[in-house]
Amino acid sequence: MKTKAILSVLGEDRVGIVAAISNALAAAGANIEDIRQTILSGVFSMTMLVTVDEDVESFEGVQARLATVAEEIGLQVTLQREDVFRFMHRV
Amino acid sequence: MLDISPEEIAETVTMVTQQNLDIRTVTLGVSLSDCAAGDASSIAARVYDRLMSAAENLVPTCESIEREFGIPIVNKRISVTPIAEIASCAGPDLTPIALAMDRAAHEIGVDFIGGFSALVQKGIGRGDQLVIDSLPSALAATERVCGSVNVASTRAGINMDAVMLMADTIKATAEATADRDGLGCAKLVVFCNMVEDNPFMAGAVHGSGEADVVVNVGISGPGVVNAVVRSLPDEADLTAVAEAIKATSFKITRAGELVAREAARRLGVTMGIVDLSLAPTPAEGDSVAEILEAIGVGRCGGPGTTTALALLNDAVKKGGAMGTSSIGGLSGAFIPVSEDMGMVRAVECGALTLEKLEAMMSVCSVGLDMIAIPGDTPAETIAAVISDACAIGVINSKTTAARLIPVPGKGVGDHVSFGGLLGHAPVMSVNGWAGTRLVRRGGRVPAPLGSLRN
Numbered sequence: 001m002k003t004k005a006i007l008s009v010l011g012e013d014r015v016g017i018v019a020a021i022s023n024a025l026a027a028a029g030a031n032i033e034d035i036r037q038t039i040l041s042g043v044f045s046m047t048m049l050v051t052v053d054e055d056v057e058s059f060e061g062v063q064a065r066l067a068t069v070a071e072e073i074g075l076q077v078t079l080q081r082e083d084v085f086r087f088m089h090r091v
Numbered sequence: 092m093l094d095i096s097p098e099e100i101a102e103t104v105t106m107v108t109q110q111n112l113d114i115r116t117v118t119l120g121v122s123l124s125d126c127a128a129g130d131a132s133s134i135a136a137r138v139y140d141r142l143m144s145a146a147e148n149l150v151p152t153c154e155s156i157e158r159e160f161g162i163p164i165v166n167k168r169i170s171v172t173p174i175a176e177i178a179s180c181a182g183p184d185l186t187p188i189a190l191a192m193d194r195a196a197h198e199i200g201v202d203f204i205g206g207f208s209a210l211v212q213k214g215i216g217r218g219d220q221l222v223i224d225s226l227p228s229a230l231a232a233t234e235r236v237c238g239s240v241n242v243a244s245t246r247a248g249i250n251m252d253a254v255m256l257m258a259d260t261i262k263a264t265a266e267a268t269a270d271r272d273g274l275g276c277a278k279l280v281v282f283c284n285m286v287e288d289n290p291f292m293a294g295a296v297h298g299s300g301e302a303d304v305v306v307n308v309g310i311s312g313p314g315v316v317n318a319v320v321r322s323l324p325d326e327a328d329l330t331a332v333a334e335a336i337k338a339t340s341f342k343i344t345r346a347g348e349l350v351a352r353e354a355a356r357r358l359g360v361t362m363g364i365v366d367l368s369l370a371p372t373p374a375e376g377d378s379v380a381e382i383l384e385a386i387g388v389g390r391c392g393g394p395g396t397t398t399a400l401a402l403l404n405d406a407v408k409k410g411g412a413m414g415t416s417s418i419g420g421l422s423g424a425f426i427p428v429s430e431d432m433g434m435v436r437a438v439e440c441g442a443l444t445l446e447k448l449e450a451m452m453s454v455c456s457v458g459l460d461m462i463a464i465p466g467d468t469p470a471e472t473i474a475a476v477i478s479d480a481c482a483i484g485v486i487n488s489k490t491t492a493a494r495l496i497p498v499p500g501k502g503v504g505d506h507v508s509f510g511g512l513l514g515h516a517p518v519m520s521v522n523g524w525a526g527t528r529l530v531r532r533g534g535r536v537p538a539p540l541g542s543l544r545n
Contacts, residue, residue, distance in 0.1 A: 008104055076104075080103075080159070080161035080162075082095075083349055084103065084162065085103060
């Protein structure tokens with residue numbers, strides 16, 4: 001089963017953020033569909049649209065991999081199903 | 092392509108991580124209509140089995156939803172058919188049924204189970220009497236069971252005999268839990284116009300008009316609304332304040348709608364309602380009182396409070412109505428004293444009194460909630476306070492309620508702590524000029540006219 005999800009990274013800019021995140025996603029068989037990066041009120045913000053292939057790695061498994069990366073790079077990383085944002089921000 | 096902007100994504104993440112956005116409760120309503128039997132222990136066994144099979148997957152399902160969607164579900168709860176409806180042939184003591192509910196709640200992993208309840212707005216049946224008589228012992232012997240009794244409705248008026256009986260029951264429950272500062276009363280609510288699909292405790296029941304098993308969701312988010320109101324410029328007028336609250340309420344409600352749909356789908360049961368309530372918690376910033384102060388009241392309880400609360404309550408409903416077509420439950424701002432640190436501060440500085448809470452009740456959800464009063468308050472005074480709450484509900488065709496805790500051995504100025512989500516509060520003074528003779532008259536206050544609305 002393929003599940004669309006939004007990955008968001010918030011924190012201080014530093015070298016290797018994109019590399020670390022995309023490596024973790026690749027290892028879990030998750031595909032990056034779109035990626036955007038900006039500075040919001042002085043805070044580094046990266047958002048990705050990701051397709052998680054739950055036949056390769058469960059949603060929770062991908063979240064666990066990302067939690068490890070978040071700890072290593074010292075940033076807040078969240079992976080949430082895309083429906084949440086569509087529901088909350090679109091009529 | 093990503094059609095959600097980074098700003099929108101960051102807003103949702105901030106709501107959860109910094110402003111206490113959560114789903115306050117996913118409550119599984121379970122019908123116990125097939126659990127009736129001739130004695131309490133047989134009913135207890137059937138109730139336990141029914142709950143263990145119907146709610147077996149509730150907690151793990153909610154936990155996976157909160158992980159995947161990234162929105163905490165603070166409480167998982169169960170509501171059941173009012174026990175009076177299945178126990179009229181049992182008795183005299185229904186405590187074994189409450190014990191079975193409590194044991195199931197522990198094993199399923201829910202923090203509260205509601206429905207040790209009766210509806211007596213027009214008259215007290217045998218099952219109702221058994222439930223009410225058993226309440227002090229049932230609430231003292233259990234940790235997670237909640238009870239509620241409906242004593243009035245717009246169509247029936249106020250059953251003053253039931254009001255007086257409940258005042259005596261509240262006193263007896265306080266005495267039965269005197270070693271825990273009357274904690275049993277925190278799990279007992281007296282209603283006017285009780286609803287059948289309320290997911291919030293202590294008043295949740297699974298009404299007779301419901302499907303066998305239903306998921307009801309209570310949204311929350313005072314912290315989010317508070318942050319939005321505080322971010323408005325000082326010159327924002329009240330229309331702008333209402334607009335901002337509406338937009339925020341829409342987003343919070345959508346989160347609730349999504350969780351309700353998903354929980355119902357995964358559990359294979361009917362989706363019931365989304366309750367659009369702003370439910371505070373003792374966490375700092377998660378306060379309805381602080382929203383009223385952010386709107387512009389000097390301190391919650393001061394002049395202007397009722398206006399600010401009316402604006403808040405209405406804007407939450409208008410925004411929420413766009414977010415779900417399944418509005419139900421209580422749907423309005425809650426104003427429990429002990430569970431809202433802004434309310435506690437307002438009582439402590441003298442800004443907020445019982446009388447002002449009564450006025451606030453007329454424009455928001457429910458009303459006199461989690462209020463500690465002196466342990467020596469006479470039952471007649473408690474009955475008169477409850478009857479005033481009922482009068483507001485009956486005349487205005489809305490749900491009102493009283494959850495009063497006469498704390499044994501404590502008086503005005505003392506402080507009492509109930510722990511966890513129930514919070515802590517100062518003991519409030521009660522007007523000493525109560526309608527003792529009024530409530531002692533008994534009988535029924537007739538239902539009001541539906542026209543001539545002034």
